[in-house]
Amino acid sequence: FTSNVISECFFENLGAGIYVTNIIGVSGTTYVGAIKANLCQFKACTNGVNLDTRGEYNTFVNCHAVSCTIGYLIKGGNNTFTGGSATNNTNGFSLVAGTNDAHGVCTGMIINHNTTNIRAVGVANGFLFNGCMVYSGDINVQTSPNFRFIGCDISVSYLITTGSTGIEWIHNKFIITPDLTFFTGTSPIVWNNNFITGMPVGFPS
16 A cells, blocks of 8 residues: 555554555555655554665654654655654664665654664665754664764764764754764764864864
8 A cells, every 4th residue: 555644643552653664666656655644643652653674755744752662663765754753762763774774864853862862773875864853862873874964953972873984963063062982984074063062072073
C-alpha cells in the first residue's frame, strides 16, 4: 500500500506505532512512500516510528515520540521529518545501516531529554539536521559519514563522532560546552558556530 495519510492518531505501548518496510517500487508507485503522518503521538512504544529496510519517501509532520525505547528508528532512505519532538526516550532519533539508508532530513524538531538524542551507527549515506533544538542528551555518530548539523541549538554533554568523515557543524549555537570525541581522520567541516560558554578543547576552528 502507498500514500496513506495518518492524522491525529495516538499510539501507545506498541512494538512500533508506525512500521514501514520494502515500500520503494511497490505496485508501480516508486518514490511516493507509504505514509504521510501528521500530528500523531507515540508513547511508551518500543519504537515510536520504525522505517525499516527500504521504507522510503515517508513524511512526518508535527509528530511526537515520548517515553519510547527509540522515538524514531530510521533504516530506510529519503524520509523527511518536520517539526514535532522526540522527548524522554532512551534514543530519540536513531539511524542504522540498511540498503540505501538515511540521506533524509529532519527540520525544526525538538530532540531533548533523551539518554542519547541522536545516534547513528554504520550509516553510509549521511543525514541532515536543520534548525533542530537538541538539549540534555548526547549526540553519537559512529562510522557514519556526511552527517550535517546546520542552524541547530545544541546543549549536550557529549559530542561523539568516531570514524565518521565529513561531519558538518555550520551556524549552530552551542549553549553549553560539550565534552568532545573526534578521532583522527574524521575531517569535520566547521563554520560560523557560536559557543556561548566557550569552544570545547579539540573542536576544530
